[in-house]
Every structure is written in C-alpha cells, then in structure tokens.
Amino acid sequence: MTDTWNRHHVLSLADFTPDEYDTVLQTANSFREVLSRRTKKVPTLQGQVVANLFFESSTRTRSSFELAAKRLSADTLNFAPGSSSLTKGETILDTAKTYLAMGTDMMVIRHREAGVPQAIANEMDRLGVKVGVLNAGDGQHEHPSQALLDLFTITTLLDPNQPQLSLLKDKKIAIVGDILHSRVARSNLWSLTASGAEVHLAGPPTLVPQLFADFVKENKDKGRLKASSKQPDSSSNLNPLAFPRKLFLHWSLEPALRNADFVMTLRLQKERMTSHLLPSLREYHQQFGITRDRLKLCHPNVKLLHPGPVNRGVEISSDLMDDPQFSLISQQVTSGVAVRMALLYLMGSSKV
Amino acid sequence: MTDTWNRHHVLSLADFTPDEYDTVLQTANSFREVLSRRTKKVPTLQGQVVANLFFESSTRTRSSFELAAKRLSADTLNFAPGSSSLTKGETILDTAKTYLAMGTDMMVIRHREAGVPQAIANEMDRLGVKVGVLNAGDGQHEHPSQALLDLFTITTLLDPNQPQLSLLKDKKIAIVGDILHSRVARSNLWSLTASGAEVHLAGPPTLVPQLFADFVKENKDKGRLKASSKQPDSSSNLNPLAFPRKLFLHWSLEPALRNADFVMTLRLQKERMTSHLLPSLREYHQQFGITRDRLKLCHPNVKLLHPGPVNRGVEISSDLMDDPQFSLISQQVTSGVAVRMALLYLMGSSKV
Amino acid sequence: MTDTWNRHHVLSLADFTPDEYDTVLQTANSFREVLSRRTKKVPTLQGQVVANLFFESSTRTRSSFELAAKRLSADTLNFAPGSSSLTKGETILDTAKTYLAMGTDMMVIRHREAGVPQAIANEMDRLGVKVGVLNAGDGQHEHPSQALLDLFTITTLLDPNQPQLSLLKDKKIAIVGDILHSRVARSNLWSLTASGAEVHLAGPPTLVPQLFADFVKENKDKGRLKASSKQPDSSSNLNPLAFPRKLFLHWSLEPALRNADFVMTLRLQKERMTSHLLPSLREYHQQFGITRDRLKLCHPNVKLLHPGPVNRGVEISSDLMDDPQFSLISQQVTSGVAVRMALLYLMGSSKV
The missing domain is CATH 3.40.50.1370 (Aspartate/ornithine carbamoyltransferase)
Incomplete structure (x- = not known):
C-alpha cells in the first residue's frame, strides 16, 4: 500500500x-x-x-x-x-x-x-x-490535511470500499465564500482540480479575484498551469478558463450551484467586515448563504461540506447544516x- | 454488580x-x-x-x-x-x-x-x-459526582467493606454556608435525604431561604415531595418540615451543629459580598465558621467535609481543616x- | 546501581x-x-x-x-x-x-x-x-535537573560509556552572564565545584558580586566552605579564592575564557535592563557575548552550553550557536x- x-x-x-x-x-x-x-x-x-x-x-x-x-x-x-x-x-x-x-x-x-x-x-x-x-x-x-479529509469524505461516499481520486472525474464541485483568505480553499483547489472535477469558485468580488489571479500567476510561473490570465468577466459572472485543471470563477452563487454534486462553503471570518471587504453578515447570507431553496439549483443528490466551525445562518442556514440528507459536516x-x-x-x- | x-x-x-x-x-x-x-x-x-x-x-x-x-x-x-x-x-x-x-x-x-x-x-x-x-x-x-464522592467518603467511613446508602439512616448531617448558590448542596440534598439522614441546612437568610422555597416548590410541582411551604420561622431558627425527606432549615449555626454526625461546609464565593449578600468574611466566620469550640456542640465523633478549595479561616478554622481527627477533606x-x-x-x- | x-x-x-x-x-x-x-x-x-x-x-x-x-x-x-x-x-x-x-x-x-x-x-x-x-x-x-543535565552533557562527551563526576577534575569551566539572578548558575556551582573543576564566573559587576558574596557567606555559615570573604579585586578582575571548591570571579570575559574547556552562557532576562542593572543588549554583547573571535582564547576543543532559550546575538553570536563543532545546546x-x-x-x- x-x-x-x-x-x-x-x-x-x-x-x-x-x-x-x-x-x-x-x-x-x-x-x-x-x-x-x-x-x-x-x-x-x-x-x-x-x-x-x-x-x-x-x-x-x-x-x-x-x-x-x-x-x-x-x-x-x-x-x-x-x-x-x-x-x-x-x-x-x-x-x-x-x-x-x-x-x-x-x-x-x-x-x-x-x-x-x-x-x-x-x-x-x-x-x-x-x-x-x-x-x-x-x-x-x-x-492539506483538511483538503484530504474533504476528499476522503467525498470519495468514501461515492465508493465506501474503494475511495479514489478518479471517482470525482467530471463531478461539479462549488466552493463558496471567502476564497481569498482561505487556506482550506487553496489546498482543496489542488486536490479537487487534480481529480478531474469541475471546480467552481463563488464569492463576492472582494473575496475572490485577487486569489484567483495570484493562483494562476503563481502556477504559471512555476510551469504548472497553462491558464488564461484574463480577468473574470463580471457581466457574465462566469469565466471558464482554458486550462487543464477545470477551474471556474463566479461573482454570484447561482452559476456555481447549478447542477453541483458537492457544495463546499468556507468559514466567514467576521474580521473581514471590519476591514471593509464585506457588507453585513445578513447581506452576505442573502447573496451567498446556502439555503434549502437555493439547493434546488443543485443536483438532487447534492451534499454540503464545511470545514467548521460554522457560523449558523451565515454560510449555511441552520436547519440545512443539521439535515443528514444534505450535510456531510459531521462525516468530515x-x-x-x-x-x-x-x-x-x-x-x-x-x-x- | x-x-x-x-x-x-x-x-x-x-x-x-x-x-x-x-x-x-x-x-x-x-x-x-x-x-x-x-x-x-x-x-x-x-x-x-x-x-x-x-x-x-x-x-x-x-x-x-x-x-x-x-x-x-x-x-x-x-x-x-x-x-x-x-x-x-x-x-x-x-x-x-x-x-x-x-x-x-x-x-x-x-x-x-x-x-x-x-x-x-x-x-x-x-x-x-x-x-x-x-x-x-x-x-x-x-x-452529582461531588455528592456521590461525599456519600462514598461518609459511607466507607461507617463501613469500609460494605458502603451503602442505608448506613446514613437517622444520622444528622449539617450543610453550612451559601446553600443558595451551591450546586454541590443541591446534589447532596438529593442523596443525603434519600438515605434517610436528617439534613440540616444552615446559613445567613440571604443565602438560604430562597433556595429552600425553590427546592420545595419545584419538587412539589413534580410530585416528589409533600412539603410544607411555610417560610422558616426566624424566631425559633428551626423549621422541621412534614415531609418524607427529613430536611431542616436554620438561620443560625448552633441548632444545625447540635449532635451532628457530619458537618459539610460549602465554599464561600467571595463574589457574594460584592453583590451585598454577605457582610465581611470576618463576620461570616464569626457567625458560620466552624471552629474547634463550636465542634463541641456536635457528636463526639463528628467529621468535617468541604468540597474544596477551602478559604482557610473563613468556612473552617485553618487548624481544624488539617486535623485528621475531624477533617475528611483529603479523603474526599x-x-x-x-x-x-x-x-x-x-x-x-x-x-x- | x-x-x-x-x-x-x-x-x-x-x-x-x-x-x-x-x-x-x-x-x-x-x-x-x-x-x-x-x-x-x-x-x-x-x-x-x-x-x-x-x-x-x-x-x-x-x-x-x-x-x-x-x-x-x-x-x-x-x-x-x-x-x-x-x-x-x-x-x-x-x-x-x-x-x-x-x-x-x-x-x-x-x-x-x-x-x-x-x-x-x-x-x-x-x-x-x-x-x-x-x-x-x-x-x-x-x-537541579538543569545542572545535572549540563553535567551529563559534559561528562558523556568526555566518556560516552562511563560518564562520571571525576572526569571534570581540573577542567576549566566558565559561566558567563547574569549569575546574580540565575538558579541555573546556583545549581551548577554546586555540581561543577564538587567535581574538582575550576569554575570561573564572569559578568558585569551588577550581576556578579552580590551573588558571590551571598554564596560564600551562606555556605561559610553552614560550615560547608572555608572561603575568603574579601571582595573581588576590580583592578585585576581576578579573584582566586583560597577554598576547597575552586571558584573564581571575573568582571571581564577574557580571564574566564582563557584556555577554558567549557563555556556556559546564561540567559539574559531582558527585564534586567529596565531595572538599570544592564546597559543595552548591544553593549552587553560587546562586553560578554561569545563570538568566534573570543573563542580563540579558549582551549581548541572548547564547547559551549546554554540552558535555553537563547537570545541569539546577545549571549552567543547566532552562527556559533548553530555550529556543531562548538555548540552542545541541542545535546543539552x-x-x-x-x-x-x-x-x-x-x-x-x-x-x-
């Protein structure tokens, strides 16, 4: 082994x-x-x-x-x-x-x-x-251990006896929230894109583009990616990049959720608001919070992940978090x- | 077992x-x-x-x-x-x-x-x-684990090989101090009255009656006690209640100590004084502190308990606390x- | 054993x-x-x-x-x-x-x-x-456990199979720094002088004499030492005492280092400067810091000890601390x- x-x-x-x-x-x-x-x-x-x-x-x-x-x-x-x-x-x-x-x-x-x-x-x-x-x-x-436990949680769900990377091929995975500041997101970007999954990032413009440009630049410099460096197109809110790892960027939630197999929400650091990167928690929840209603956009078997601890009612509505039909948080x-x-x-x- | x-x-x-x-x-x-x-x-x-x-x-x-x-x-x-x-x-x-x-x-x-x-x-x-x-x-x-260790301490003293609840039947046990705020006292009330012991509570009026009325009321409501709800009679300082659990209330120390087999003092939270429930520590000690002199009121084989940590010279005089003839604190x-x-x-x- | x-x-x-x-x-x-x-x-x-x-x-x-x-x-x-x-x-x-x-x-x-x-x-x-x-x-x-680990570090270096006190006989050991406030130095004084080594203390006058006088006085009183109590001679900066434990005192570094087999530096508490016992850290390093240059005064096989944590560049120059030819810090x-x-x-x- x-x-x-x-x-x-x-x-x-x-x-x-x-x-x-x-x-x-x-x-x-x-x-x-x-x-x-x-x-x-x-x-x-x-x-x-x-x-x-x-x-x-x-x-x-x-x-x-x-x-x-x-x-x-x-x-x-x-x-x-x-x-x-x-x-x-x-x-x-x-x-x-x-x-x-x-x-x-x-x-x-x-x-x-x-x-x-x-x-x-x-x-x-x-x-x-x-x-x-x-x-x-x-x-x-x-x-890295957080991204690996996310990967393990997802792949054992797909095949409890033989979890492996290739099970994620062509799955759609949305990562939602403060991607800019998240080490969890950065590690997950490597593992999930390596699996052949489609990874869709969604969050407010203040918390997404800079990371993305950095990530692309950094890895182009190291010869790891052949990515377009063009800025995300804010009118379409969708920017599929022509590069081997299937990574997409959105400044609104809907295109990321559409038919998604897995939705990973990130913890929102409350400090972000004092630094003017975010409006109120309520406004964040209205735009990017995962609710039962919004989940209807996803694949019917969609599952939710969160690295914890969760701000209940901010990243995810409180009842969804506890619903074993959707939530993988405890399995994580x-x-x-x-x-x-x-x-x-x-x-x-x-x-x- | x-x-x-x-x-x-x-x-x-x-x-x-x-x-x-x-x-x-x-x-x-x-x-x-x-x-x-x-x-x-x-x-x-x-x-x-x-x-x-x-x-x-x-x-x-x-x-x-x-x-x-x-x-x-x-x-x-x-x-x-x-x-x-x-x-x-x-x-x-x-x-x-x-x-x-x-x-x-x-x-x-x-x-x-x-x-x-x-x-x-x-x-x-x-x-x-x-x-x-x-x-x-x-x-x-x-x-509860504190009350159970108190019970274990007392019953193994009475019979080291076969500690059991019934050993306490008709023993007189005084609980002295801030009964109102004490979770230790509340748990001990259940175990000690269940044993058939006579339990005597003593403390200043600010720290006793409210708890008592609550305790009686709460358990009458649940049908557990058939207690008189009349207020303690401050003139006699003694209020035996007509109820199956033998519980007595005193606003002075002497009647509680008289012929007592065990005296359990409770830790005095110093915060109580800032909230005007207590006069000075010195005055408390004068009224309710256990001293060698006052112990003469008790049964000659009386033993002292305290859940710790002790405020030396407040609940108990410092020398008594260390006297193995009387103190069970270390055994607790x-x-x-x-x-x-x-x-x-x-x-x-x-x-x- | x-x-x-x-x-x-x-x-x-x-x-x-x-x-x-x-x-x-x-x-x-x-x-x-x-x-x-x-x-x-x-x-x-x-x-x-x-x-x-x-x-x-x-x-x-x-x-x-x-x-x-x-x-x-x-x-x-x-x-x-x-x-x-x-x-x-x-x-x-x-x-x-x-x-x-x-x-x-x-x-x-x-x-x-x-x-x-x-x-x-x-x-x-x-x-x-x-x-x-x-x-x-x-x-x-x-x-004491610090002084014993120092002793173990030194004696296993001298004989890895049979570490014993007598291996230190006639070795020259310098202890440098804030001897006045150091419990490490006090314990080491006992073990190292007991071994028959020559122990040389060096530090600024504010951090050495008082300890020394105390140490001598305290042990004369207990009949342990037969020491001269005369004050260190600041003109010569050298004060060999006529007493069975070979202990010497210096207010400058050079005489302590000369041909030393081991140099033990003590941690400098930064609080000492606020209390006016020390000039700046830089000045201390200039007078008592161990540098590669100063090490040339010592025995060619000299080794350095420090109880840690080290203020790099204060007690010892940073490169010396990491040089396995000289430093025993990790072995300690x-x-x-x-x-x-x-x-x-x-x-x-x-x-x-």
Whole structure:
C-alpha cells in the first residue's frame, strides 16, 4: 500500500501525485475500519512522539491530531504558545529544534504565517534528521490535511470500499465564500482540480479575484498551469478558463450551484467586515448563504461540506447544516481522525 | 454488580434510586482497592475516548476526571475554552457534536450555565448515539459526582467493606454556608435525604431561604415531595418540615451543629459580598465558621467535609481543616477518583 | 546501581555526594540507550502518576519532564496555574495536598518563589507519605535537573560509556552572564565545584558580586566552605579564592575564557535592563557575548552550553550557536530527557 509513498513531510498539495492521493485515501479507509471497533487503537507508533506545535491555537484541529496520534499509540506533546519561550524571544526554528532534540519523531505545525511549516521542514532536512513535518494550517497558504479529509469524505461516499481520486472525474464541485483568505480553499483547489472535477469558485468580488489571479500567476510561473490570465468577466459572472485543471470563477452563487454534486462553503471570518471587504453578515447570507431553496439549483443528490466551525445562518442556514440528507459536516470531522492517522502512519513508515 | 444500572448519562441525582446509589458505592469501593495497588490501572476502557469539555475551567475537578479515565486506560481529550472555536462563534452543541464525530465515547461537561450537560445529553439521544454525558457541575444546578464522592467518603467511613446508602439512616448531617448558590448542596440534598439522614441546612437568610422555597416548590410541582411551604420561622431558627425527606432549615449555626454526625461546609464565593449578600468574611466566620469550640456542640465523633478549595479561616478554622481527627477533606479528594472511575465504568458498561 | 541512592526528593544540589552524582549520570546513560531505540519506552513507572505542578509556566521544561514520565510509562497530570484554584484563593500547600490525595506518586514543581518545592516536600514528609518532590526551578534559588543535565552533557562527551563526576577534575569551566539572578548558575556551582573543576564566573559587576558574596557567606555559615570573604579585586578582575571548591570571579570575559574547556552562557532576562542593572543588549554583547573571535582564547576543543532559550546575538553570536563543532545546546536538550527519566526512576525506586 505504501510503495508509492516517499514523503517525510506533508506541507502542501501542490505537487501531490494521483498515486499519493489514492494511497492516503486507501490508508485512511483501513483506519476507518479500526475506528469502528470498540477498541479503536493500533500499536503502529508505539513509543514514538508526535509534537503538536500549534503556534496559532485551535482546539478542534489539535484534538483531531492528538486523537489520531493516540490511536496509533504514539505519545503526544502539546505546545501552548501562550506559556512558551516564544514570549521570551526564542525563534520558531529554535523551538522546533528543541522539540527535535527532546526526541520528537513527527511535528504537526500550525502558524498564522504562511511558510512556517516549510521552513521547519527545510531545517530538519538540512540537519539530516528523519523527522516528519505536517502542515496543520499556515496563514493563508495551505491546510492539506483538511483538503484530504474533504476528499476522503467525498470519495468514501461515492465508493465506501474503494475511495479514489478518479471517482470525482467530471463531478461539479462549488466552493463558496471567502476564497481569498482561505487556506482550506487553496489546498482543496489542488486536490479537487487534480481529480478531474469541475471546480467552481463563488464569492463576492472582494473575496475572490485577487486569489484567483495570484493562483494562476503563481502556477504559471512555476510551469504548472497553462491558464488564461484574463480577468473574470463580471457581466457574465462566469469565466471558464482554458486550462487543464477545470477551474471556474463566479461573482454570484447561482452559476456555481447549478447542477453541483458537492457544495463546499468556507468559514466567514467576521474580521473581514471590519476591514471593509464585506457588507453585513445578513447581506452576505442573502447573496451567498446556502439555503434549502437555493439547493434546488443543485443536483438532487447534492451534499454540503464545511470545514467548521460554522457560523449558523451565515454560510449555511441552520436547519440545512443539521439535515443528514444534505450535510456531510459531521462525516468530515470523523474523516479527519482517519486521514490524520493515515498521514502520520505514512510519514512514519517512510522513515524505515 | 451492574444489573441495577441502566443510565448512559449522569446529570442529576434527583431521580437516583437507592439501588443506583448502592451500585455506585460498591463499584467505587472495588476501584478503591485498585488505587491502593502500586500499579493503579485497569484495562476497562482501553481504546475508548473520554472528552473533558470544561467550558468553565477547573484544574482540580478536571484532573480528578482525567486521572479516573487514565486509570481505566481510556484516552482523554481536554477542551480548553480559552483557545477554542467558541470564541469563533460556534455553539456549545456544535462543539459537543464535533467531539462526538471524532469518536468520543463519553463526555464530562462543566458549564457555568445550568442545563448545558442535559441539553448535550438530549442531543446525543436525539442523534441515537450511545455516548454518555456526565455533569461535572452546571451553574447553580447540580454536581452529582461531588455528592456521590461525599456519600462514598461518609459511607466507607461507617463501613469500609460494605458502603451503602442505608448506613446514613437517622444520622444528622449539617450543610453550612451559601446553600443558595451551591450546586454541590443541591446534589447532596438529593442523596443525603434519600438515605434517610436528617439534613440540616444552615446559613445567613440571604443565602438560604430562597433556595429552600425553590427546592420545595419545584419538587412539589413534580410530585416528589409533600412539603410544607411555610417560610422558616426566624424566631425559633428551626423549621422541621412534614415531609418524607427529613430536611431542616436554620438561620443560625448552633441548632444545625447540635449532635451532628457530619458537618459539610460549602465554599464561600467571595463574589457574594460584592453583590451585598454577605457582610465581611470576618463576620461570616464569626457567625458560620466552624471552629474547634463550636465542634463541641456536635457528636463526639463528628467529621468535617468541604468540597474544596477551602478559604482557610473563613468556612473552617485553618487548624481544624488539617486535623485528621475531624477533617475528611483529603479523603474526599481520594474518593473522587474512585467514584469517577465507577461512574465512567458504569456509564460505559451500560452501552454493551 | 541504586545502592547509593536514598532520596525521595531532589530539591537542591547543595548536599549531593559524588556517589549520588555518579548514580544519576550512570542511570541517565542507561536511559540514553533506551532513547536511541525506535520504541523509546520502558514500563518502569507503569500505573504511577507524575504531576507537573508548574506554578510558573514553562513549555520547554514541562515538555521535557512530561516526555521523561511518559517514556517511563507513567501517567502525567499537568497543572495550569491560569485556570486553577489558586485564583480562587487556595494555598499552594493545599493544591499539592489535593494532588497527593488524588494519588500522585511524584510531583515536579516550578514556582517563581524560592523554597516552594522544599516547603511542599516538608509537608509530604510531615504527612508521612512517600511522595517524591522534584524542584524544576524555584525563583533564584536552584534548578537541579538543569545542572545535572549540563553535567551529563559534559561528562558523556568526555566518556560516552562511563560518564562520571571525576572526569571534570581540573577542567576549566566558565559561566558567563547574569549569575546574580540565575538558579541555573546556583545549581551548577554546586555540581561543577564538587567535581574538582575550576569554575570561573564572569559578568558585569551588577550581576556578579552580590551573588558571590551571598554564596560564600551562606555556605561559610553552614560550615560547608572555608572561603575568603574579601571582595573581588576590580583592578585585576581576578579573584582566586583560597577554598576547597575552586571558584573564581571575573568582571571581564577574557580571564574566564582563557584556555577554558567549557563555556556556559546564561540567559539574559531582558527585564534586567529596565531595572538599570544592564546597559543595552548591544553593549552587553560587546562586553560578554561569545563570538568566534573570543573563542580563540579558549582551549581548541572548547564547547559551549546554554540552558535555553537563547537570545541569539546577545549571549552567543547566532552562527556559533548553530555550529556543531562548538555548540552542545541541542545535546543539552536531549540529555534533559534522559536525566529527568533517571531522576524520576531513582526517586521512584527509593520508595520500595
């Protein structure tokens, strides 16, 4: 199963291959079976140490990683930024090297600045140590384990026994909301477009175009995409790009939802309004909130995803969020533990 | 031993049966034996997850539950409200459902508002999941594990081999202090009156009568009590009620202490004084503080309890608190681990 | 191996015997071997509870102790002062007794006031319980596990198979910086002078003499030292004392560095400048910072130590800190886990 896996670190999905996606999905699926047992534990990482260095605090994601590590029988260390040496002027690399020197085998890192997990991974490689670094969210850059759990949630729905990337081919997936600031969206862009799905981004102009132009530019520069760089056409609100990854941009909700198989809403940071990028929450909900009525535009079997925590009644109407016919939100959380177990397992086994 | 146990949740002692009390006491007593070994661990909950969701922070109670869970070999997750999604606007039910979706088997919940653990338990039941919810203190409502550890402390003193509810029959127990605001007192009222003990409440008028009237009214409404609702007679300072549970009310300390077998003092919240419910701490101590002198009013073998943390020299004089002839405070803490192991064990086994 | 060990508590190195130092070093060396395995765990303290009571917060030291305890298979409890009963007015001794009553076997204690771990140890002894107390840093008094890990780092460098105190005989060791306020320096003074090494203290007059005079006075009073009490001679900047422990004092860096085998720099607390004990950081670095140039004064094989976290470019130039030819900083962190495992193991086995 792990023949195709050769990564110590999981920092970004930009260069993930289809084989790697499928390895994660299949490994996570085997752990999903473990999690359905009464004793949800395997001895895989017995005696190893996973350090959760959450420079940006997060109970939800930290608990998910902590549980994944414990179910692999690893010992965990939690780093609490409030009470740390950082306040004493220590650099982040020095903190990481301290945890390395204590004997940490894997580091799960969240930081509000993009690039920090990569910088720590580079330092580990420079030192020649086989310590794996997992990006648990860095600034507005990436959050790969979230995109992988989204992928796992969707593909196990389509085929519970054999989840794989190709199941998404030609599916229509809408991503709605503050795409500009979302590391979740950035990671999902890589995985979902790699699957051959049609990905439709929708949000207000303040929260969409800049990201898009950046994304196109950045990847054209790296030779990854052959994309038109023309600005989205605001009159048609639809701008299909002539490029191998099927990515579309909309400044209104309807064209994104039309016949969509999956709708992924992003968390709206309330700070955005104080910075004048957004009108009121009510107005946002009127334009981009997912309601039962609007869902009629989608494919009849449409499913909703949200990385959580949800602002009820803003991104999604409260009753939809709890409706098991449509909402995959709870499955996403469950998938998170299985996918994070898979990532830690794969990173760990690439050491041997 | 667990034939008489049929609860997923422990939220309140209001409807506990004598059999249930005795099951908890006997189970806790068997775990007390485990705790006296060098290796204080049993594999009972191996691979299961206990989430401590302490929305109201508490090191002491959280540590006690964490230790109980670890000694049953469960994995624990701690929720720290400061760094949580709650600050991002997530609802409490959504937080609980997130921990459910991660695979939590039992939730231990503390919240400064009454009813939160019940609401979460209702939601778990509505969802049809077999997740147990334990109330670790909700507002001014209940704190059942504290009352059960008090009961265990007292009954194992009376019979170390066979602690049971009926040992308390006709004992006189005084509860002294801020009964109005105390969830500890409310839970203890249920357990102690159920045992057939005479329970005497004593405190300043501002901190006693309202609770009492509420308690009587609430339970008359539910048909549980047949109590006189007449106000306490301040001239006699004694008001025995004609009702099956033997509950008495006093606005001075002496009649409550007279020949008492056990005196339970409650923690005085210093906030009460700023809200004009209390004079100075010194004056409180003069009227209701337990001193060596006042203890002479009690039964010669009287024992003191306090849920902790104690304000030394306020509720109890400092030397009495440390006097092993009288103080059961340290035994209460020890009992806490055994009783919480018993509750988690019983809740867990009611699933099978 | 533990025949020479008879301590429940490790509070200070003032009365450590050479045999005790060697027992710690040899025990730590055997755990170092455990830590080099893939499964870095031994069942030594299975079922026992180590409580980390860090009244003064510290992620680095707390993580090191937590990892040491987990690798001995102990369960750990962490005390977070922010959310604790201390804010409710509980005394420190009451907190410790609460953890005792829960069933804690060993307590690791850090507090910003000197003497707190000793006071708790005294209380445990008074109560007749066999609970070990380890001082993890108390005010400006001592930090014995840090000095022991420094000793282990140095002696395993000199003889990886047989680290022992006598290897340091006649070595020259410089301790540079804020010796006045440093509990690390105070503990190291005991261990290093006990080894027969020449210990040279260097720092600005505001941060050195007072400590020194105190140290000499305090120990003359206790009959431990036969030292001259004359003040350091500021003209010569060198003051060899006629006393069995070879301790020297300098108000400039050069004489301390000359032919030194080891240079230990201390963390500079930035608060010192606001209290007018120090000029600017830049000026401090110019006078007492360790640079590649200044290192030429030392023995060619000189090694650098620092308890961390380092203010890069203040105590040590940044490139030196990362240069494995000179820096032992990372080894110190690694030694920390092995030495703390050894201390917990020895304290635990002295109970049997």
